[in-house]
Each structure stands twice: as C-alpha cells, then as structure tokens.
Amino acid sequence: MLQWTTLSLELGLLALALVLFVLDLTRVSRRLITLLAGLGTFALFLFSFTVPSTGTFTQAFILDPFALFLKRIFLLAALLTLMGASTYARVRNYTARMGEFILLVLLATLGAMALVSARDFLTFFVAFELLSLPIYALAAIEKGNPLAPEGALKVFLFGSLSSVALFLGIGLLYAATGTTFWTRIHTVLFPVLFQLGVVLLLVGIGFKIAMFPFYMWVPDTYEAAPTPVVAFLSVAPKAAGIGVLFRLYFEFFSRWQGDLTAWITVLAAVTMIAGNLMALPQKNLKRLLAYSGVAHIGYVLTAVAAGSRFSAAMALFYFVAYLFSNMGAFLAVAALETQGVEPTLEGSRNLIRRSPLLAAAFLVFLLSLGGIPFVLGFWGKLYVFLAAGKAGLWGLVFLGALLAVIALYYYLNVARWMFIVEEGEGSLHIPGSLLAAVGIAAVVVFAGGLVPQWLVVPAVHAVMGF
Amino acid sequence: MVFWGNLLNWVIWVPIVAAFVLLLIPEQRTRFQGWAVLAVTLVEFFLSTALLRAFPRAGYAFTLDLSWIPPLGAGYRIGVDGLSVLLIVLTTLLTFLGAVYSREVIRKHVRTYWIALLLLEGLLIGVFAARDLLLFFLFWEAMLLPMFLLIGIWGHERRLYAAFKFFLYTMAGSVFLLAGVLYLGLKAGTFDLDALRGVAQNLPLHVQTLLFLGFMIAFAIKVPVVPFHTWLPDAHVEAPTVGSVLLAGVLLKMGTYGMLRFAIPFFPSVAVRQASLWMALGVAGILYGAWMSWVQKDMKRLIAYSSVAHMGFILLGMFSFTVYGLSGGMLQMLNHGISTGALFFSVGMLYERRHSRLMEAFGGVAREMPVFATILGIVAMSSLGLPGLNGFVGEFLSLLGAFQRSHLLGALGVAGVIFAAVYLLHMLRQVLFLTPHQPREPLMDLNPREFFVFLPLLILIFWIGVYPRPFLRVLDAPVAEIQRVIRPHLSTSLQTRVQEPQHTPEVYP
Numbered sequence: 001m002l003q004w005t006t007l008s009l010e011l012g013l014l015a016l017a018l019v020l021f022v023l024d025l026t027r028v029s030r031r032l033i034t035l036l037a038g039l040g041t042f043a044l045f046l047f048s049f050t051v052p053s054t055g056t057f058t059q060a061f062i063l064d065p066f067a068l069f070l071k072r073i074f075l076l077a078a079l080l081t082l083m084g085a086s087t088y089a090r091v092r093n094y095t096a097r098m099g100e101f102i103l104l105v106l107l108a109t110l111g112a113m114a115l116v117s118a119r120d121f122l123t124f125f126v127a128f129e130l131l132s133l134p135i136y137a138l139a140a141i142e143k144g145n146p147l148a149p150e151g152a153l154k155v156f157l158f159g160s161l162s163s164v165a166l167f168l169g170i171g172l173l174y175a176a177t178g179t180t181f182w183t184r185i186h187t188v189l190f191p192v193l194f195q196l197g198v199v200l201l202l203v204g205i206g207f208k209i210a211m212f213p214f215y216m217w218v219p220d221t222y223e224a225a226p227t228p229v230v231a232f233l234s235v236a237p238k239a240a241g242i243g244v245l246f247r248l249y250f251e252f253f254s255r256w257q258g259d260l261t262a263w264i265t266v267l268a269a270v271t272m273i274a275g276n277l278m279a280l281p282q283k284n285l286k287r288l289l290a291y292s293g294v295a296h297i298g299y300v301l302t303a304v305a306a307g308s309r310f311s312a313a314m315a316l317f318y319f320v321a322y323l324f325s326n327m328g329a330f331l332a333v334a335a336l337e338t339q340g341v342e343p344t345l346e347g348s349r350n351l352i353r354r355s356p357l358l359a360a361a362f363l364v365f366l367l368s369l370g371g372i373p374f375v376l377g378f379w380g381k382l383y384v385f386l387a388a389g390k391a392g393l394w395g396l397v398f399l400g401a402l403l404a405v406i407a408l409y410y411y412l413n414v415a416r417w418m419f420i421v422e423e424g425e426g427s428l429h430i431p432g433s434l435l436a437a438v439g440i441a442a443v444v445v446f447a448g449g450l451v452p453q454w455l456v457v458p459a460v461h462a463v464m465g466f
Numbered sequence: 467m468v469f470w471g472n473l474l475n476w477v478i479w480v481p482i483v484a485a486f487v488l489l490l491i492p493e494q495r496t497r498f499q500g501w502a503v504l505a506v507t508l509v510e511f512f513l514s515t516a517l518l519r520a521f522p523r524a525g526y527a528f529t530l531d532l533s534w535i536p537p538l539g540a541g542y543r544i545g546v547d548g549l550s551v552l553l554i555v556l557t558t559l560l561t562f563l564g565a566v567y568s569r570e571v572i573r574k575h576v577r578t579y580w581i582a583l584l585l586l587e588g589l590l591i592g593v594f595a596a597r598d599l600l601l602f603f604l605f606w607e608a609m610l611l612p613m614f615l616l617i618g619i620w621g622h623e624r625r626l627y628a629a630f631k632f633f634l635y636t637m638a639g640s641v642f643l644l645a646g647v648l649y650l651g652l653k654a655g656t657f658d659l660d661a662l663r664g665v666a667q668n669l670p671l672h673v674q675t676l677l678f679l680g681f682m683i684a685f686a687i688k689v690p691v692v693p694f695h696t697w698l699p700d701a702h703v704e705a706p707t708v709g710s711v712l713l714a715g716v717l718l719k720m721g722t723y724g725m726l727r728f729a730i731p732f733f734p735s736v737a738v739r740q741a742s743l744w745m746a747l748g749v750a751g752i753l754y755g756a757w758m759s760w761v762q763k764d765m766k767r768l769i770a771y772s773s774v775a776h777m778g779f780i781l782l783g784m785f786s787f788t789v790y791g792l793s794g795g796m797l798q799m800l801n802h803g804i805s806t807g808a809l810f811f812s813v814g815m816l817y818e819r820r821h822s823r824l825m826e827a828f829g830g831v832a833r834e835m836p837v838f839a840t841i842l843g844i845v846a847m848s849s850l851g852l853p854g855l856n857g858f859v860g861e862f863l864s865l866l867g868a869f870q871r872s873h874l875l876g877a878l879g880v881a882g883v884i885f886a887a888v889y890l891l892h893m894l895r896q897v898l899f900l901t902p903h904q905p906r907e908p909l910m911d912l913n914p915r916e917f918f919v920f921l922p923l924l925i926l927i928f929w930i931g932v933y934p935r936p937f938l939r940v941l942d943a944p945v946a947e948i949q950r951v952i953r954p955h956l957s958t959s960l961q962t963r964v965q966e967p968q969h970t971p972e973v974y975p
Contacts, residue, residue: 373604401641
C-alpha cells in the first residue's frame with residue numbers, strides 16, 4: 001500500500017512547475033507567471049503545515065518532521081528568490097527566459113525536498129542530481145553577462161566532479177554492504193571499501209555545501225551568477241546537504257561502529273577558519289558573502305560534529321536564521337544592482353543617505369550574520385555553540401566564538417561603507433518586489449531575535465523522530 | 467500586568483522604544499528631535515531616581531521574573547540592588563546632560579545620533595538591571611553597536627580606527643565571557659543568577675579557576691585593567707564628547723560591576739586566592755595610568771589615562787574584600803563617573819571654542835573664562851581626591867581597605883594619589899594660567915546651557931564630598947552581600963582583619 005500523501009508536497013511542486021512551464025508557452029504575461037509561481041510556492045508552504053508529518057513511500061522515501069522542516073526552508077528560499085528575480089531579470093535583460101528560470105528554480109527546490117527525504121542511495125542520487133542540474137543552467141541564464149559562462153562552467157565542473165565522487169562512493173558502499181537501503185545494512189563485509197565510500201560520500205556532499213577544501217568554486221560562481229540565483233544557491237543546497245548529513249549520521253553511520261566525530265570536528269574547524277579569513281580582504285560584496293557563507297557552514301558543521309538530536313535541532317534553527325539573514329543580504333545586493341550600483345564595498349558607500357530603508361535592513365542582516373544579540377543570527381550561533389558544548393566540543397566553541405569576532409570585522413566594514421563613509425550621491429529607488437522581499441527578511445530576522453523560542457521549539461520538535 | 471507595572475522595566479525600555487519612535491520623525495526636523503530627546507532623557511532620569519526610594523535595603527527590588535526562552539532556562543529576569551541603582555541613575559543623569567550638551571553641538575546625521583544615544587542608554591541600564599546571565603550577556607554585547615556608531619560617525623580624525631579597535635577588543639574579551647556563560651548555563655540548566663551561584667561554587671576548583679579567569683578577562687578589558695587597556699586611549703580621544711563621557715562615566719563601570727555581580731560571587735574561593743594578583747594589577751593601573759597622564763599633550767588622552775588610574779583604585783578597593791575597600795570601590799565607581807564625565811565635558815567645551823585638544827593651544831583661559839576656570843578647577847580637584855570633594859571619599863576608603871590587606875600595595879596606591887595631583891595640576895597650569903606664546907582670539911565664557919550641564923555634577927561633587935552617608939548607606943547591602951559570600955573562603959587571620967569594624971569609622975559617621 002503506497003502512501004501517496006507522503007509525496008503530496010513534491011507532487012504539488014512538480015505540478016506547479018509543469019503548469020507554469022506550459023503557461024509560459026502560451027501568451028500569458030511573464031509577470032503573471034512569476035506572480036503565480038510565488039503564490040503557488042507560498043500556498044505549498046502553507047499546505048506543508050496540513051500534511052501528515054510522518055509517513056514512508058516505499059523504503060526509499062520518508063517524510064518525517066525533520067524533512068518537513070527542511071522542506072519549508074526550501075520553499076521559503078524559493079519564494080524569496082522568485083520575489084527578487086522578476087525585477088532583477090528585467091534590469092539584466094533576461095525577462096524572456098523567466099519561464100525557464102521559474103521552472104529551474106522550482107525543480108531545484110523539488111530536488112532539495114526529495115533529497116532530505118531520501119533513505120536509500122538511488123533516491124539520494126537522483127534527488128542530488130535534480131538539485132544540481134537546474135543550478136548549472138541557472139548560473140548561466142544571464143547570457144549577456146561576460147562573466148556568466150565562467151561562473152556556470154565552474155559550478156558545472158565542480159558539480160560534476162562531486163557527482164562522480166558521490167557515485168563512486170555509493171558504488172563502494174554497495175559493494176561493502178550489499179544494499180542501497182540505509183536501514184537495511186546489517187553487516188559490513190569490506191570495512192576498507194566502506195570507509196573509502198564514506199569519504200567519497202563526504203566529498204560529494206562537501207562540494208554541495210561548500211565545505212573546506214571544496215569551496216573553491218563558490219566565490220567565482222557567486223560573483224558571476226545572477227544574484228537571486230546566488231541567494232538560492234547559498235541556502236537551499238547547503239541546507240539540503242546538511243540535512244542529508246544528519247540523516248546519514250543517525251540512520252546510516254550509526255549502524256556502523258565507526259566514529260565520524262573527529263573528522264567532522266576538524267572539517268568544521270578548518271571550514272570556519274578558511275571562510276572567515278578568506279572573507280577578510282574581499283571588496284566585492286558577493287564574494288564577501290560567499291566566503292562568509294563558507295564560514296557559516298563551518299558553524300553548522302560544528303553542530304553536525306556534536307552529532308546529537310539536540311544539535312540537529314540547533315542546526316535546523318541555524319538554517320532558519322541563515323535563510324533569512326543570508327538571502328536577505330543577497331537580495332539587498334540584488335536591489336543595489338538593479339540600480340546600476342556595482343556590488344562592491346565602494347558601490348555601497350553612503351547607502352544610509354541614498355536609501356535609508358535598504359541600509360537599515362542591510363545592517364540588520366549584517367548584525368545577524370555577525371551574531372550580535374537581539375537578532376536571529378545571534379541565537380543561531382548561541383544554540384549551535386550550546387549544542388557543541390553539550391557534546392564537550394569546547395575547543396570548537398571557543399574557536400568559533402573567536403572567529404566570530406574576526407567575522408565582525410568584515411561585516412562591520414560593510415556597515416562602515418554604508419553608514420560612515422560620506423561621499424556618494426544620488427538616491428536609489430529600489431523596486432517594490434525586491435524591497436518587499438528584503439523587508440520581510442529583515443522583519444523576520446529582527447522579530448525572531450526577540451522571540452527566538454517560536455522558531456527553536458518547532459526545530460526541537462522536528463528532531464523528535466530520530 | 468506584571469510586565470507593565472514594573473518601574474525598572476519602564477526605565478530600561480523607555481529610551482529604546484523612544485529610539486524607534488524617533489525613526490518616525492522626519493529627518494529634517496532636528497529642533498523637534500532635540501527637544502523630544504531632551505524630554506525623554508529627563509523623564510528617564512526622574513523615573514530612575516524613583517528607583518532610589520526603595521533603598522537602602524537588602525536584596526533586590528523591582529524584580530521581575532518572566533520565562534522567556536524556556537528550553538534554555540533563560541528568563542527575562544531583572545531587578546536592582548543598591549549598586550545597580552546608583553549606576554543606573556548615573557547613566558540616566560549623564561545621558562540627560564549629554565543630550566543637553568549635544569543639542570547645539572552635533573550637526574551631522576542628527577537623528578541617527580539621537581537614536582544611537584537613546585539605544586545606548588537603554589542597553590546600559592539593561593546591563594545593570596539584568597538578573598539573568600544570558601540577558602546580561604545580550605545587553606553587554608548589544609551595547610557595543612551604538613557605541614561603535616557614536617565613535618565611528620561623530621568622532622574625530624582617527625575615529626574609524628578607534629571604533630574598530632574598541633569593538634573588536636571588547637568582542638575578543640566577550641568570547642571568554644560567552645564560553646563561561648554557556649558552560650555555566652549548561653551545567654545549571656538555567657541562567658538565573660541565584661541558581662547559578664550555587665552551581666558555580668560546587669564545580670571543581672580548576673574549572674572554577676578557568677571560568678573565573680574567563681569572566682575576569684572580559685571584564686578586565688572593559689575596566690580596563692592595565693595590560694588590557696590599549697583600546698581605551700584611542701577610543702576616548704576619538705569619541706565625540708558625549709561618547710567619551712558615557713564611555714568613561716558608565717561603560718568602564720560595566721567591567722567592575724561585572725566583577726562584583728558575577729565573577730566574585732560565582733567563584734569566591736578563586737577570587738580570594740587571586741585577590742593579591744588583582745590588587746597588584748589595580749596598583750599597576752594606578753601608577754601606569756598616572757605616569758602616562760603626566761606626559762600627555764592631548765587633554766583627552768590625559769583624562770583617558772587618568773581613568774585607567776582611577777579604575778585601578780576601584781580594583782584595589784574591591785579586591786581587598788574589606789568593608790572599607792568594597793564600599794570605597796563602589797562609591798568610587800560613582801565618583802569617577804561624575805568627575806571624569808565633567809572633565810570630558812570641559813575638554814569638549816574647550817574644543818568647541820578652539821578646535822584643539824592640545825594643552826599648548828590654550829593658556830590664560832582663567833582670565834577669559836573665569837566661570838569655566840573655576841568649574842574646571844573644582845572638577846580637577848575632585849578628580850585628584852581633594853578632601854571635601856567626592857573623589858577623596860572613594861579613594862580614601864579604597865586605600866583604607868587596601869591597607870588592611872597589604873601595607874605595600876596600600877602605600878603604592880597612595881603614591882598614585884600624589885601623581886594624580888601632579889598631572890592634573892600640570893594640566894590646570896597649562897590651560898588656565900600660563901600666558902600663551904602668541905596672542906589668540908579671546909574665548910567666550912560658558913553660556914547658560916553649558917553651565918547647566920555642569921550644575922548637577924558640581925552639586926554631586928560637593929554632596930558626596932561633604933556628606934557621603936546616604937550614598938554609602940545605599941551601598942551597605944551590596945557590600946554586606948559580597949562580604950557574606952566571601953567570608954567563608956578567607957583564612958581566619960584575614961577574617962579578623964576584614965571584619966566589620968566594631969565602631970563605624972569616625973571620618974564618615
């Protein structure tokens with residue numbers, strides 16, 4: 001007896017994507033299609049609160065509160081991306097390809113949603129590819145931009161490489177265990193193959209979440225790709241990758257008597273260090289946010305290293321904070337770009353005069369990313385540290401806190417250009433849809449910082465299934 | 467409703483809410499904004515003085531205990547004791563005077579300035595009112611941002627360097643604090659101060675030592691205790707006048723306040739073991755600060771280093787753990803805020819007139835600005851500890867306490883008083899009396915607005931100097947509380963020495 005309701009969110013999204021794709025072939029205006037896409041995504045987000053939160057569809061696909069929580073994150077990421085995309089497309093002259101754009105974003109979202117529900121390696125791989133392939137195309141969608149092919153090629157090459165590593169890893173794991181179902185592993189026949197497989201698996205996921213040392217493609221691609229795409233790219237695949245990592249941790253690795261904590265601890269530390277240090281000298285806002293994103297993955301990996309149910313919940317919460325702060329920041333950059341402003345530190349000079357609302361929102365995002373109290377990001381960091389402390393990883397906590405101070409330097413440096421440097425003329429008129437997206441994100445970051453428990457408690461409930 | 471009926475709660479949130487309301491007022495209407503801020507800060511001052519009526523008494527008043535983040539055990543817990551309430555009133559007073567002063571002085575980004583000032587005020591009060599370790603940490607961190615903006619936007623030439631240095635230095639200290647806060651919170655399952663106290667004292671000694679050092683490093687950077695002081699001269703010199711006033715007057719006290727409220731009561735046995743170390747660092751601060759002040763040409767830098775010296779007295783008194791030392795240290799926290807605040811206002815007014823902070827740019831000010839010269843003289847005397855003025859009382863009691871513990875440290879501390887006289891008189895001579903080398907255009911004496919800024923400070927200088935008893939009585943309970951916590955950990959010989967005196971000291975009945 002197949003529980004089709006378990007798939008209802010995925011099926012709904014697929015239907016939405018296909019209907020909009022067909023509509024795009026007719027004479028319906030692109031604006032209407034974008035609007036429908038946004039409304040549809042939002043409707044699915046609301047719908048996600050009514051679907052039964054547990055169920056399986058064969059043994060390969062599971063719906064549990066953990067997956068559902070992440071799926072909501074993906075839907076919100078897609079929604080914010082779509083809100084930012086239409087104006088951006090108009091300014092950058094690719095409105096004609098908005099239909100494809102929407103289709104690709106929705107399919108990537110679908111891939112991410114399937115990925116966090118996967119419970120066997122074949123589903124996992126298919127979902128992984130479904131998440132990856134649209135992103136290659138999205139990175140190149142802005143044909144007129146001379147940088148675009150390079151950025152797209154980089155993400156494509158690295159992405160393919162990660163797929164290869166993943167596939168090889170899966171093969172080895174199959175050879176070692178004789179099954180692709182995570183829950184059916186009883187004996188490991190060839191421990192060496194198994195370990196090699198696990199390493200390759202980590203490599204494959206590492207590319208996706210931009211973990212050290214697989215983050216080299218990130219800054220170039222982020223710089224070249226259209227900013228709303230980057231906003232999506234900086235959150236959804238990373239959340240999906242971390243979600244999979246947690247599921248593997250609890251359902252797969254736990255059946256094998258090995259211990260990944262030491263590895264992940266080192267990776268988390270190195271990722272934090274690399275991301276934060278590389279972000280320091282950046283002058284391009286998109287590159288800066290790219291490296292800061294790497295650093296944030298380091299913080300989330302700290303929670304992965306802690307490897308407890310509590311830490312999984314805290315990682316979920318961290319991603320909520322990161323979703324709104326980071327996407328907000330990227331959308332604010334997109335807003336600048338629509339006004340012909342270069343996305344650099346210099347370009348953002350005196351933003352407080354030129355567009356006070358955008359500047360205030362940007363400050364909120366920066367503070368949240370930097371982890372200053374009373375905004376959402378602070379709680380994210382605090383909870384992750386708390387989870388790591390509970391697991392006894394005080395070294396990581398200390399390193400993370402220390403690096404957070406370094407991180408504040410480059411975040412505040414952005415604030416300095418926006419608020420303190422005074423030359424810079426011409427007021428900006430930020431288009432409404434972008435301003436709305438930025439505003440919503442800012443309000444969530446700010447209000448969530450005052451009542452974090454409204455988000456923490458659902459996150460804690462979401463991991464009860466493990 | 468508990469939340470709305472709590473006076474302390476109002477005192478914390480009125481300025482913060484006012485800061486957000488200010489966003490609604492159009493940017494160009496600077497006059498209206500100025501009056502509005504003045505009104506808010508004045509109301510705020512009176513609200514905070516109303517807190518005083520609950521004292522002296524033991525324990526905490528105006529307490530509020532609401533659950534905030536239940537899974538974490540963090541609550542919205544506030545309440546004040548005598549020490550907090552004095553510091554809160556100091557904050558509101560200095561902010562009000564700062565608002566009076568700034569109205570005519572700040573020309574650019576006026577609205578943003580007021581917002582930063584009001585936010586700073588509210589968050590500072592929050593720091594002193596928090597009865598929950600996590601809440602305290604939140605206020606402690608959040609307070610950095612408005613101060614960063616105050617220094618960075620309205621400061622002098624090297625303001626950005628100073629702002630970043632201030633921010634990153636303090637944040638670096640907070641890392642240790644954060645680690646300690648999290649560790650304690652995890653151990654106790656709550657962040658309630660009273661509960662934490664019991665948990666902290668039962669930890670193994672080496673853990674206690676580590677945590678104590680973690681807390682103390684964060685607080686010592688804020689005070690600043692000598693090896694951690696390098697951010698202070700830059701921040702003070704580059705900050706706008708009101709920034710310096712609040713920085714010296716209130717922010718530095720957050721460090722010593724944190725020691726008294728958290729580090730010492732949480733880890734009394736470690737505090738007792740390390741008392742000599744911290745007293746020695748206090749003396750180092752007194753001497754080093756005084757010597758550095760002596761050679762400065764820039765008045766703001768001179769006062770900045772004098773702050774290092776004065777905070778050394780507080781540290782010296784506190785860590786003697788005697789009744790005299792503790793009450794002297796606490797009173798000195800208030801005194802330093804008043805005197806140094808007034809000194810920074812004076813330098814600011816001189817700067818407004820001649821756009822220089824160098825002493826050699828002035829001379830003969832006494833003839834041109836007699837009223838100002840008189841005030842500056844009184845303020846400087848209060849700062850160097852002339853008997854009859856407020857500085858004397860605090861320093862005298864601190865030193866008395868220090869002598870009870872260690873004659874050597876006490877004696878070295880007394881030497882600091884003499885050095886203070888040297889550098890402050892040196893400044894007075896240069897600025898007020900020497901005839902300038904070349905004739906300069908004459909300076910206007912104080913206008914009524916500027917005089918009004920000094921007036922309350924002068925009243926307090928004389929009041930505390932002549933009749934400190936009401937202030938000391940408010941501090942009685944906090945002093946007794948620290949003593950109660952500390953006493954079991956002192957060796958018996960020390961217990962007799964730091965014991966409550968049989969008769970109250972004759973100097974201050």
